[in-house]
Amino acid sequence: MKQPHPLVALIPVLVLIALLGTVISLFGSDSLSGGSQIALVLGTAVCIALSMIVYRVPWSVFEQRITKTIGNVAITLLILLAVGMLSGSWMISGVVPTLIYYGVQIMSPQFFLVSACVICALVSLLSGSSWTTVATMGVALLGISEALGINTAWTAGAIISGAYFGDKMSPLSDTTILASSATQTDLFVHIRYMMYTTVPTFLIALTIFFIAGFGNGEDVELHVAEYTEGLAGTFNISYWTLLVPALTGILISRHVPSVITLFASAIVAGIMALILQPHILVQIADDSQLSTALSLAKGLAVTYYGSTAIDTGNDSLNNLISTGGMSGMLNTIWLILSAMCFGAAMVASGMIESITRVIIRYARSRFSLVGATTCTGLFLNLTTGDQFISIVLTADMYRDAYRKQGFESRLLSRTTEDVATVTSVLIPWNTCGMTQAAVLGVPTLTYLPYCFFNIISPLMTLFVAAIGWKIKQQRKPGLNG
Numbered sequence: 001m002k003q004p005h006p007l008v009a010l011i012p013v014l015v016l017i018a019l020l021g022t023v024i025s026l027f028g029s030d031s032l033s034g035g036s037q038i039a040l041v042l043g044t045a046v047c048i049a050l051s052m053i054v055y056r057v058p059w060s061v062f063e064q065r066i067t068k069t070i071g072n073v074a075i076t077l078l079i080l081l082a083v084g085m086l087s088g089s090w091m092i093s094g095v096v097p098t099l100i101y102y103g104v105q106i107m108s109p110q111f112f113l114v115s116a117c118v119i120c121a122l123v124s125l126l127s128g129s130s131w132t133t134v135a136t137m138g139v140a141l142l143g144i145s146e147a148l149g150i151n152t153a154w155t156a157g158a159i160i161s162g163a164y165f166g167d168k169m170s171p172l173s174d175t176t177i178l179a180s181s182a183t184q185t186d187l188f189v190h191i192r193y194m195m196y197t198t199v200p201t202f203l204i205a206l207t208i209f210f211i212a213g214f215g216n217g218e219d220v221e222l223h224v225a226e227y228t229e230g231l232a233g234t235f236n237i238s239y240w241t242l243l244v245p246a247l248t249g250i251l252i253s254r255h256v257p258s259v260i261t262l263f264a265s266a267i268v269a270g271i272m273a274l275i276l277q278p279h280i281l282v283q284i285a286d287d288s289q290l291s292t293a294l295s296l297a298k299g300l301a302v303t304y305y306g307s308t309a310i311d312t313g314n315d316s317l318n319n320l321i322s323t324g325g326m327s328g329m330l331n332t333i334w335l336i337l338s339a340m341c342f343g344a345a346m347v348a349s350g351m352i353e354s355i356t357r358v359i360i361r362y363a364r365s366r367f368s369l370v371g372a373t374t375c376t377g378l379f380l381n382l383t384t385g386d387q388f389i390s391i392v393l394t395a396d397m398y399r400d401a402y403r404k405q406g407f408e409s410r411l412l413s414r415t416t417e418d419v420a421t422v423t424s425v426l427i428p429w430n431t432c433g434m435t436q437a438a439v440l441g442v443p444t445l446t447y448l449p450y451c452f453f454n455i456i457s458p459l460m461t462l463f464v465a466a467i468g469w470k471i472k473q474q475r476k477p478g479l480n481g
Contacts (some may be wrong), residue, residue, distance in 0.1 A: 018198075100140065200460060
């Protein structure tokens, strides 16, 4: 198959960028409800049309790649549905309301942001999953922040910063394992080498959250009173509900797969709802003709799959405890499928390889090679819509270049993770960006400016490459950047 010219390969990317810009300007925060999906589908169509007409690439090549790519994200889609079940059941069962009720009375507004970041970092480090961390502790912390009157965008940024630090540094993380294996680097060598860029970045992020926290605290007592009274008047606030996150923590510590952990946690939360919050389940069922038992069953089913709205007498609290269930994840799943089609088409056509080969051609020094890797990881996150694809493709494209210039494989593995893993959550149509926005209820572009760890990570890897700290070159000593 003839490789497309780089300028031709850029056409679908430019079309997609133009379409997404138009969609965002027209629909704003509703752009992920259909407009962005249309943009991705049209971008896919442009890529396939150019390839079939100009370069005679058969349709079967695209069909096979799309089938394989969507198959690779099947578990991701199951996790999203499980997260929908969990978010609904944790709220209605009283788990999140109880955490919020006691959390707002314990946590200091001034130190909330830095505390949230550290808590999520520890949970993610132990679990190896940023998604699980955000879906559990992240949702509870976001509720606490609203009760404390803290900006939710700042809170989402702190939660995501902590979650992705832990995900990146955990030996249990699938992205960490993938980056090390794709570059043929020992896992723990990879983790230790990442500390030179990741730890300074995390400390900078914590410093920013620490300083920003001193701006919080006005009217806190009023907010806390409104939320605690509303929660206590609506839910049966009980320490028994904390058995659910405790069980979830046990499953995480035993390295149970994420989809099983999330599903099991949702089931146990549902049982807790039947025991402690039957009045809420009957209210959700909203069917006086049913018996009590059937109303409870219907209410629990709706909690798992549909949207719920509970009246607490406080509008802001009502918005906080409303849930979307599994159906609330459907727009995200739709967007993921559309993004995967675009990424698959770009890979199958050879357009991504054509663009990155141009970049590699000019990578002749330490800094330019790391810079090219950084740009490629970000570019692949933008175009393929998935961090796993970005990690694998970046590693494959640059493995020989690093070896020929005498650099250790751990430099490639670290650079790949410093970019591909952490920037994925900053892109609205990437699987990570879509998921965290849906789970937290905060649009990607809203929390993006406050994800300091994720923003600084690529810059830190470039800075370390520029000064050459702990970077060894076995050959070509004259090319030290």
